[in-house]
Amino acid sequence: MYLLDPSCNSSLMEIVEKEVKEGTVRKADSCSRAILWLSRSLDFSVALLDGVKKDSEQSLNQIIEESYKTTLGPWHGWIASAAYKIALQLTPDREVFVGLLMGKDKDNAKFKGEIYKLVTLIQPFLHEIYELMKKYRLERLKST
Structure with missing residues (x-):
């Protein structure tokens, strides 16, 4: 969208407002939907990282399940929920996952600080x- 017309699409707000005016905001291929789903995915990632950062006995699957229930789950239909359940079976152990995120450093305190940042x-x-999605009543859109 930006490349089509940089002067009218210089911010996410401008893009959403343009789609609202055009009546295309709720279409499956709208930028507004993409922005909403990107933000929900980031919410999931934040919840997942926050769960991994905590010192607890939870497995990675448990952390993922909690993160999914509070972020993506309420907005997914049955197909996406089924795909999530299959993907959950492919997750590594928590230690392996954390090790991959830490990289060569292996400094737990630094790792937690990086997640916090x-x-x-x-x-x-x-x-x-x-707030932008709420303004245009788009925050409740579910997957199609």
């Missing part, structure tokens, strides 16, 4: 996007 940076953007 990332989450702190992402959350204001997510809040802004959700």
Whole structure:
């Protein structure tokens, strides 16, 4: 959208407002839907990372299930929910996952600090996007 007309599509807000005016905001291929689903996916990622950061006995599958239930689950239809259940069976152990995220450093305190920084940076953007979606009554859109 930006490349089509940079002067009219310089921000997410402008793109959403343009689609609202055109009446295309609820179409399956709208940028507004893409923005909403991107923000929901980021919500899931934030919840997952926050769960991994905590010192608990939860398995990665348990953390993923909790994250999914509160972020993506309410908006998925039965096909997406079924795909999620299949994907859940393919997750590695928590230790393997955390090891992959840590990389060569293997410093747990630094890892937790990096997650905290990332989450702190992402959350204001997510809040802004959700406020925009709420303004145009798009926050309740489900998957098609």
